[in-house]
Amino acid sequence: MKREKGLLIVLSGPSGVGKGTVCSALREQDTHIRYSVSATTRHPRAGEVDGVNYFFKSKEEFERLIQDGEMIEYAQYVGNYYGTPRAYVEEMIEKGHDVILEIEVQGAIQVKETFPEGVFIFLMPPSLKELRNRLAGRGTESVDLIDSRMTVAREEIELMDKYDYVVENDEVHLAVDRIKSIVTAENCKKDRLIHQYQSLVKE
Numbered sequence: 311m312k313r314e315k316g317l318l319i320v321l322s323g324p325s326g327v328g329k330g331t332v333c334s335a336l337r338e339q340d341t342h343i344r345y346s347v348s349a350t351t352r353h354p355r356a357g358e359v360d361g362v363n364y365f366f367k368s369k370e371e372f373e374r375l376i377q378d379g380e381m382i383e384y385a386q387y388v389g390n391y392y393g394t395p396r397a398y399v400e401e402m403i404e405k406g407h408d409v410i411l412e413i414e415v416q417g418a419i420q421v422k423e424t425f426p427e428g429v430f431i432f433l434m435p436p437s438l439k440e441l442r443n444r445l446a447g448r449g450t451e452s453v454d455l456i457d458s459r460m461t462v463a464r465e466e467i468e469l470m471d472k473y474d475y476v477v478e479n480d481e482v483h484l485a486v487d488r489i490k491s492i493v494t495a496e497n498c499k500k501d502r503l504i505h506q507y508q509s510l511v512k513e
């Protein structure tokens with residue numbers, strides 16, 4: 311039976327924990343999950359493509375999108391804006407597709423206020439030392455920016471209580487399996503299905 315609505319899945323966790331890596335691995339498994347592309351004012355990194363990795367915007371463009379109500383959520387993170395464009399996410403959910411947002415914690419808290427039925431997953435590194443190693447190993451930020459991201463990471467981990475699930479990203483394939491299990495279980499939740507199935511007996 312076609313589902314009435316898709317799940318809104320929010321995956322957050324500190325920068326460098328592996329959200330993007332885990333989402334890429336999920337994608338390769340063709341789980342039919344859709345992925346929201348965020349907007350940001352940060353400059354593209356080498357190899358990043360506009361409309362694929364992010365929609366890259368000027369500060370003025372981004373602020374206009376906020377004013378026009380085109381963002382589901384947005385946040386300032388280490389000096390730049392990041393946000394989730396509304397149209398794609400709402401369209402996918404209405405069509406019955408599950409959608410993942412890969413966002414930081416302030417944004418996740420905003421989403422929880424507007425979509426309390428969403429599924430909120432916090433991706434956790436095995437340790438802070440490993441988190442720093444991953445950020446440094448990625449080679450995309452200066453040492454100063456890594457320090458800033460590590461400071462924010464500690465604050466984000468303290469807000470873990472706002473989430474429904476915590477998944478450790480010790481190994482990518484294990485984190486992917488855990489997330490797939492969560493999505494499967496959430497899609498079988500009685501409260502998400504009861505209206506749809508009860509309507510069968512009323513036809």
Ligand SMILES: Nc1ncnc2c1ncn2[C@@H]1O[C@H](COP(=O)(O)OP(=O)(O)OP(=O)(O)O)[C@@H](O)[C@H]1O
Nearest residue numbers: 325326327328329330331444447448479480481482
């Ligand atoms: N389980 C893992 N074990 C070892 N290295 C990992 C693991 N997961 C991701 N990495 C590596 O850690 C680095 C950061 O990963 P990634 O860019 O996916 O993090 P992120 O959470 O998406 O970061 P950001 O929020 O800044 O976009 C990458 O170099 C990636 O290859």
Ligand SMILES: Nc1nc2c(ncn2[C@@H]2O[C@H](COP(=O)(O)O)[C@@H](O)[C@H]2O)c(=O)[nH]1
Nearest residue numbers: 325348384385387392393394412413414417
């Ligand atoms: N609140 C939001 N946070 C987002 C969004 N897209 C990405 N992010 C998070 O920002 C930081 C930094 O990302 P980076 O690409 O510069 O490393 C990281 O935690 C991302 O998850 C968004 O739409 N909204």
